[in-house]
Amino acid sequence: MDKFTRKTSFEQWFSPIFSTKLEELVESYQLNYYTKKLHIASFLKLFVFAQLNETESLRAVSDTLFSDDLQKATNLVA
Numbered sequence: 409m410d411k412f413t414r415k416t417s418f419e420q421w422f423s424p425i426f427s428t429k430l431e432e433l434v435e436s437y438q439l440n441y442y443t444k445k446l447h448i449a450s451f452l453k454l455f456v457f458a459q460l461n462e463t464e465s466l467r468a469v470s471d472t473l474f475s476d477d478l479q480k481a482t483n484l485v486a
Contacts, residue, residue, distance in 0.1 A: 418481045422453060445484065453482040
């Protein structure tokens with residue numbers, strides 16, 4: 409096995425979560441219908457990131473969103 413993978417560990421953690429079943433549920437309940445930038449997949453990644461880093465408030469999460477690495481990991485980059 410190759411020790412250099414293209415996926416980050418953050419993406420590898422989410423690969424079991426984002427299956428076709430979840431995508432079907434998002435479409436059937438129209439969870440991304442009114443969103444412009446923060447889709448459900450990015451929201452879940454941001455939520456887990458905040459939980460793992462024990463972020464204390466939404467303001468602290470908002471401040472960390474200026475990080476380029478976090479934007480790339482959560483697919484918030486345009």
